Amino acid sequence: MGLKELLLLQIIAHLCLDYFFQTDKLANQKNTIGFKSSFLYWHGLACFVLAWLFSLQLSFALGAAIIAFSHFLLDGFKRHLNNSSYFGRYAFFIDQAAHLAILTLVVVLFNKWHGITTSIDVSINFKYLLIITGYLVCLKPANIFIREVFKATEIQVSSDNEMPNAGKVIGVLERILTLTFILVSQYSAVGFLIAAKSILRYGNNETLKTEYVLIGTMLSFGIAVIAGIVINFF
Template sequence: MGLKELILLQFIAHLCLDYFFQTDRLAKQKNTIGFKSSFLYWHALVCFVLAWLFSIQISFVFAAAIIAITHFLMDGFKHHLNNSKYFGRYAFFIDQAIHLIILVVVVVLFDKWQGINPSIDVSINFKYLLIITGYLVCLKPANIFIREVFKSTEIQVSSDNEMPNAGKVIGVLERILTLTFIIVSQYSAVGFLIAAKSILRYGNNETLKTEYVLIGTMLSFGIAVIAGIIINFF
């Protein structure tokens, strides 16, 4: 296992922590009251455990502690960023960018000073790890990213005809299919999928506004396409 594999493993740990191991309700509570949230302390503890576990080496314990402490501090002060007049709408993107920068810096410094020596002799294929990461990103993280894009650009639309969470499920399915088609180099199938969705969504006058659906669709497919291009590049 090398530097790029460790960085990717830590990124997967971050995805699990911030997207799969916390509900929207708990995340909102944490982002609203900061250090007063009891969940924040559990969140930091899980951050430490995941960072250490995904490093596959005992000596990473101090680096995992640094990742957890900085994550704890960032999330604790995030409600101030949310309430900022100028940066509040971009709080999600700023927060995630800082988390990832710190993660990469810590791993690079760990590799420089300590060296990467897994406690378990395991062979990790970077491309397979990248594929797993791509599919994880296309699940809940992509849904939240799209939601935050709408929020930051103040795009709002109401509808009484949409099934609860149906759009999220559709988005996940289309991203999984798109990513799979790109990985196996079936690009024509991606075009067919986009065309099929366009016919189904735009042909119904009771669905969301065309502009809203178009933005969501382009963001959704864009995430999957970019993930597929990165995977194929390596």
């Protein structure tokens, strides 16, 4: 296992921690009351365990601790960022960029100063890790990303800023299909999928709703297409 594989494993650990191992309710509690949230401390502990476990090496314990402590601090102070009159709408993007930047820095420095030597004899294929990462991104993280884009740009149709559950499921399915078609080089099928959704979803006279759906659709397909391009590039 090399630097690229370790970095991807840590990104997968982060995706699991922040998107699949916490509910929206617990995430909102953590973002609202910061260090007063009991869940934040369990979240920090889970971050350490996942970072260490996904490193596949006992010697990464210090690196995992640094990642977990920085994650704990960033999430604890995030409520102040959320309450900012200017940066509040971009809190999600700033927070995630900071997490990934620290994670990357820790992995790079660990590789430079210690070297990567797995504790178990396992062969890891970089492209397979990329494919797993791509599919993970196309699930819940993409839905949250699209929601936060709407929030940051103040685009909304109803009184809340949440996508209907049916829309979330449709988004996940279309991204999974799009990514799969790109990976098997069936690009014409992607065009057919977009055309089919256009016919089914845009046949109404509600201009604002149509534009809202169009933006969400372009973002959704865009995430899957970019993921597919990155995977095929490597």
